[in-house]
């Protein structure tokens with residue numbers, strides 16, 4: 001397995017979706033290749049940074065008050 | 081912040097919603113609507129339409145809560161309704177996003193091929209000397225850093241719609257692969273291909289940001 005090939009398999013590896021042979025080749029490659037270990041680590045960090053606490057608050061979008069009120073009214077008036 | 085208060089467990093929440101507890105409804109409405117708006121926006125062309133989609137989805141939730149069976153989490157169920165509503169609206173707008181097959185945009189290499197050695201070089205397919213990824217020195221709190229968040233938002237915004245939808249559901253909202261496949265009606269393999277492209281694009285954007293930030297730090301007196 002080359003570094004170029006490994007770079008395409010990172011997500012499948014992290015999802016545990018590789019077949020046994022590819023997974024073994026990948027792990028062996030990682031063992032001998034610090035640069036690819038860094039790449040894998042950066043994928044993990046990217047996922048962590050994207051995670052629920054992260055980017056979304058910066059682009060906060062909230063439901064317009066009129067919609068919110070209308071929905072609360074619809075909830076109140078719903079037959080149950 | 082309201083965002084930090086954990087929601088009650090699903091069974092309690094569902095019971096309160098079925099019982100007409102307005103406070104419970106307000107809680108989920110305020111907690112989930114921002115994500116729903118962002119997600120809806122990927123399927124339709126304007127913010128106004130996205131707001132209508134979210135409103136329609138909540139109306140469907142109000143009508144359907146009696147039929148909620150608890151096979152998925154409440155949030156997954158609500159988001160599935162949102163995705164279906166948004167898809168239907170997107171189709172009407174002829175802005176349907178095909179998830180059933182892959183597109184050329186899904187199959188670009190994850191890392192710029194020029195960073196690897198070519199045939200004829202000493203180690204074809206391996207990193208070019210000087211082009212290897214460099215470790216990021218990130219504090220634990222990097223995710224809270226305003227500048228980093230702005231870079232992430234920018235990177236997400238720049239993604240093709242389908243890529244943004246998949247990575248948002250998987251990594252920002254934290255859904256499992258199975259849940260995302262179910263919501264979008266996409267195969268696990270195609271979902272993974274799209275997710276990989278999306279993550280790789282975000283990683284590349286972060287890499288250039290952290291590299292230039294490190295360089296600036298070094299230049300500082």
Ligand SMILES: [Zn+2]
Pocket residue numbers: 002003006029033035036206207
């Ligand atoms: Zn390597």
